[in-house]
Amino acid sequence: MTDPQLVARAQEGDLPAFEELVKKYQREIYGLAYRLVLDAEEAKDLTQQAFMQAFVHIKGFRQQAQFRTWLFRIAINQCYNYLKNRKKFGDPVDCDEYVLVGEDSPEEELVAQEDHRRLYAALSRLPAKQRAVITLKLEQGLSYEEISKVLGGTAGAARVNYCQALKTLKKYMQNEDDYEVAVRPYPKMVTRVSRR
Amino acid sequence: MKWRCALIQRWLPAYPDGDLSPFWQGMVRSHLEKCPACREELAGLEAVVMNLKAAPRPEPDQAFWDNFNRELHLKLAQSVQSVPEPPPARFLKMPYYLLGAPALAGLLLWVAFGYLNPERPGLPPQPQLSQEQKALEKTPAAPRLAAPAPAPEKSEAVMMVSQNGHDMHGEDDLDLDGDLDSTLAGMTETEREAFLKKVRQHEKDGSCTRESLAVCWA
Numbered sequence: 001m002t003d004p005q006l007v008a009r010a011q012e013g014d015l016p017a018f019e020e021l022v023k024k025y026q027r028e029i030y031g032l033a034y035r036l037v038l039d040a041e042e043a044k045d046l047t048q049q050a051f052m053q054a055f056v057h058i059k060g061f062r063q064q065a066q067f068r069t070w071l072f073r074i075a076i077n078q079c080y081n082y083l084k085n086r087k088k089f090g091d092p093v094d095c096d097e098y099v100l101v102g103e104d105s106p107e108e109e110l111v112a113q114e115d116h117r118r119l120y121a122a123l124s125r126l127p128a129k130q131r132a133v134i135t136l137k138l139e140q141g142l143s144y145e146e147i148s149k150v151l152g153g154t155a156g157a158a159r160v161n162y163c164q165a166l167k168t169l170k171k172y173m174q175n176e177d178d179y180e181v182a183v184r185p186y187p188k189m190v191t192r193v194s195r196r
Numbered sequence: 197m198k199w200r201c202a203l204i205q206r207w208l209p210a211y212p213d214g215d216l217s218p219f220w221q222g223m224v225r226s227h228l229e230k231c232p233a234c235r236e237e238l239a240g241l242e243a244v245v246m247n248l249k250a251a252p253r254p255e256p257d258q259a260f261w262d263n264f265n266r267e268l269h270l271k272l273a274q275s276v277q278s279v280p281e282p283p284p285a286r287f288l289k290m291p292y293y294l295l296g297a298p299a300l301a302g303l304l305l306w307v308a309f310g311y312l313n314p315e316r317p318g319l320p321p322q323p324q325l326s327q328e329q330k331a332l333e334k335t336p337a338a339p340r341l342a343a344p345a346p347a348p349e350k351s352e353a354v355m356m357v358s359q360n361g362h363d364m365h366g367e368d369d370l371d372l373d374g375d376l377d378s379t380l381a382g383m384t385e386t387e388r389e390a391f392l393k394k395v396r397q398h399e400k401d402g403s404c405t406r407e408s409l410a411v412c413w414a
Contacts, residue, residue, distance in 0.1 A: 013276070119248065167205075
């Protein structure tokens with residue numbers, strides 16, 4: 001059964017049809033939430049909240065966009081609200097939570113683990129919107145048009161945002177070794193002097 | 197960095213996927229052929245993308261998803277049960293102060309019907325009825341002048357006597373009022389006897405009253 005048919009049945013209050021949609025998209029939504037909040041338990045709760053919100057408001061879904069895009073938008077809004085409330089922008093990430101697979105030798109595994117640690121530390125320093133753009137583009141495979149529907153704005157703005165996010169991420173990964181030392185040595189005083 | 201490199205590097209992340217316009221795609225390609233710094237920048241960006249794509253995605257086991265679906269099913273079932281009643285229609289949301297208008301209309305109707313009802317005590321007599329009474333008094337004025345009708349209580353007394361079956365043989369038995377007496381006074385002896393006989397016969401029959409007979413006789 002296709003998405004529009006399942007959505008139409010869910011709009012009539014058919015709970016099994018909506019649960020079919022949940023099973024279809026729960027991994028993508030969970031992966032997106034996990035990338036945005038960088039916490040497994042919070043990602044699970046946010047995924048459930050996103051599906052709850054989708055079920056409550058599914059009667060207002062007019063099927064002008066894809067259900068998947070609409071679901072992504074709900075999940076990202078849930079993650080934004082969570083990050084805004086918990087003030088989690090830029091929190092450090094414990095890379096030991098991630099399970100690394102496919103490495104042969106212990107040396108290569110150590111190097112890959114170090115790369116991933118730098119990657120997730122740099123990702124955590126990115127603004128939430130740029131993190132969302134990178135996740136939607138590289139992991140979910142959405143086009144700029146679809147990203148603009150999820151995040152708002154235009155397709156050109158989504159492309160600019162993606163380019164900026166990737167360049168910032170590259171810069172953060174290069175400077176990650178010095179990040180621990182360089183982060184805010186004299187935060188406010190230096191800022192005030194430089195502004196004068 | 198030259199200004200041209202800065203301009204090109206702005207669009208470098210979108211170059212490998214071919215998301216740029218044909219003009220910018222050609223500009224970046226031609227610039228990369230002769231600029232090693234931008235080629236190095238592009239290689240760094242591709243490495244970041246490769247690192248991101250190779251990063252382990254969270255892959256929970258089946259038990260996690262079973263627990264996830266069970267919890268979500270409970271939440272969805274609760275939300276279905278706690279769906280609020282649909283709001284009432286718009287016209288039922290009339291403010292309370294507007295209910296005074298129908299109440300006032302009902303009060304006015306009650307007062308109007310009460311005023312028009314003639315049987316209602318305490319209300320003034322209707323002027324139309326008094327006019328009708330005057331009109332009725334004016335039309336039989338000529339015969340009443342000749343033989344005015346007696347009072348109603350007198351005729352009732354006569355009717356009671358006749359209904360009891362007593363014969364009225366003399367003039368004294370008849371309870372005549374002043375008008376009838378004046379009528380009888382204008383008659384001769386024979387006419388009076390004939391009139392009284394007729395009266396007694398009609399009263400026995402019950403076909404006519406004394407007043408009407410007096411009127412006819414006059």
